[in-house]
Amino acid sequence: MVKQTEPDQTLIKMPPLRAVKAFVAAARYQNFTRVAEALCVTQAAISRQIRELEVHLGNTSGMTALASNACSSSPLDTTVSAPLSRSVVTMCRGNAASSMR
Numbered sequence: 001m002v003k004q005t006e007p008d009q010t011l012i013k014m015p016p017l018r019a020v021k022a023f024v025a026a027a028r029y030q031n032f033t034r035v036a037e038a039l040c041v042t043q044a045a046i047s048r049q050i051r052e053l054e055v056h057l058g059n060t061s062g063m064t065a066l067a068s069n070a071c072s073s074s075p076l077d078t079t080v081s082a083p084l085s086r087s088v089v090t091m092c093r094g095n096a097a098s099s100m101r
Contacts, residue, residue, distance in 0.1 A: 015056045022049035024085045 025035040026046065036043045 019049040019053035022046050
């Protein structure tokens with residue numbers, strides 16, 4: 001018989017990876033058209049993913065203000081984007097290194 005494990009609340013509370021990826025790209029490119037092109041999705045998808053991350057983090061003021069398709073950073077955006085970008089890059093590098101073995 002398989003032992004049932006308790007739900008891992010840490011994993012459950014993690015933000016969706018595609019939303020994190022959209023946020024990191026938005027911080028990098030500062031333009032939703034470029035972000036959409038870089039991730040091969042529509043601008044609407046990027047907006048939806050950023051909004052999803054905002055909701056997940058409980059930020060109702062909006063991390064990223066949109067003005068004529070450009071992104072302007074809020075204080076939360078600048079606080080979160082640098083460490084988040086480093087984490088995503090580190091994760092990708094680790095994955096690439098392990099796949100080469």
